[in-house]
Amino acid sequence: MIFRLGELFCGPGGLAYGATHADIGNDDFKIVHAWANDYDRSTCDTYIHNICPDAPDSVMCGDVRKLDLDATTTIDALAFGFPCNDFSVVGEQKGFDGTFGPLYSYGIKILKIHQPQWFLAENVGGLRSANEGKAFKKILQDMKDAGYKIYPHLYKFEEYGVPQARHRMIIVGIREDLPYEFKVPSPKPYENIDNTCKTALECPPIPENACNNELTKQSAKVVERLSYIKPGENAFTADLPEELKLKVKGAKISQIYKRLDPSKPAYTVTGSGGGGTHIYHYSENRALTNRERARLQSFPDNYEFQGPKESVRRQIGMAVPCRGAQIIFEAILKTFANIDYPFVEANQSTDLDK
Template sequence: MIFRTGELFAGPGGGAYAAMTSQLVDEQGEKWGFTHAWANEYDPDTVETYKLNILNDPNATSVYCKDVRKFDLHDRAILGDIDALIFGFPCNDYSLVGEKKGLDGDFGPLYKFGVEALREFQPSVFIAENVGGLSSANEGEAFIQIVRELQATGYTLTPNFYKFEQYGVPQARHRIIIVGIRNDLAENGVEFRVPAPTTPEIEQYVTSSQAILNPPIPEDAFNHELTRHNPRTVTMLSYIPEGGNAWVENIPNEFRLNVKGARLSNIYKRLNRNAPSYTVTGSGGGGTHMYHWTDNRALTNRERARLQTFPDHYHFQGGKESVRKQIGMAIPPEGIRHIMMAILRTFAGIEYESVEPTIKLQPAILLKEKGEVVANLVRN
């Protein structure tokens, strides 16, 4: 079976690239995989990136460049039926960095369009993705509300807190991903299980230097332009050791930043070449571009794309800052691919190694487990 797949908040195609590269053949010779049906994304540059790399067609009409609030999810004559839905609803208001408005922000309520799409299309399976801070937004009530609304559309849910460095991604990127199986299928034995980590131990993690250096990136590679730093920034970086940030003790006073309360931040933070990188983000502003472990410079967009596990032939469209934002906001294909392959194996009836989910759908209270907030929810 090939799952016709729709996407909301599609970004530059991290989920779509994982989908198109997730395939298997079962013992009866049946092929399993995903195929693009339609996608929606509001940013024009990001839409062009998706069209070029996922569909190899800059004129593709199945990718809609619209604010999701103006996207007609009920136009079945155009959109047709889908078997799978992917939606990485905007994380801005749930991130642990920022104002943390949760459901009260401009972006927080947008998950409802994923709920609306599930009601309209009733696909066999869906994948919803957001930041780990979702579990604590609005004192945990946001996550509880979102899960209940997803369940109410007729799905059995398996939420899990994934640490992508444990799935071959050279980056400490932690995300809550909810996989939903339509209830009639779940009642007939289709049970999704959390795939076991492929690189569970620290010594198995793919490091930032392995990702960036192996193989070397050609100097003329696409999206590989260097940042033109001012001399003061270059000098300041020269005092920051590998893994350090702008608040290390040996920076002379004249080069220190006049910012309070940020000593543990990633501002002007260098990578540690022997560990996965810290989280690649799409945020702007000085000092947030990620910095090489020894060279006195920010990473190029191609280096950042490698940390996000996009292949070098994936050409992001738009200006340098637009590309940086696209890369930072994307789902890393290598991380989400393991989940998509587990979905295929689930439907094909193929066994795979799994682990217990870290988020349990039980009484509605908040617990702290190993320093992380985990919401235990009521199953409707």
């Protein structure tokens, strides 16, 4: 059973890489790229370069609100990591009242047009609380109304071997006329994986000629400030001389000039933010390179990001970790292949309002 995958809000290809590399030991069950969409040119170029270099026209670069969705080719599966800006716990949490909140509805439209056998939708964990929880319930209901059994779960990717604390709401849907029940894959098989950020960045060492590995320019003052910050500390918890302290009123964000703790997974890689938010090395007085950030997102070293350096930084921060995505896609394939796998018991699950 070969599933042709369509993607909305595809980003640089974290979900697509996980999908197309999903392997359950049975070549009759796999996922292949059909088409994808994103609004950002550099992001689309990254996706094309790494996922479908022989089919560049299969990536529709433009605002989803202006696409002719009815003209998209038939698909068997849909993935959509709908924009999370308005559902994130960082910021104002505008939910449906924001610019990005309603964009999930374009995924619903594709479900109604093509009725794929299954879908995977991704968003931030804060989705559950946006609009006092009403946004999440509305989204789940719309998915059900489109004809799907749904399986939402808050995945903590560091529990699945990803070297980064990244919590995302993933909703798997299976068309209601199909005799399959998805089960959330258990993190237990990944308990003994060394997923510390130190191991991720050093084993093996990043090749000298690796792409996207340029150092960030930093002022002498920033370097001096970092010299006082110990692994795991930030600009507000470290013992800094008065002249190096940040003059910030109000909330003190914990990730400002925060050094990684080499004995733990990294804290969450983000796609935007000014000075002090680039993620800082545990032993060197510098920000991580984009290639190092990509490793924390479990992209392979030969995955080449296209576009200017800041665009690449944003692409990496907005992506779904490849390794985590692959685990979920493999669970979907095993579901359709009737292959048993370790799963999270219902009373242990964080899924909501089925």
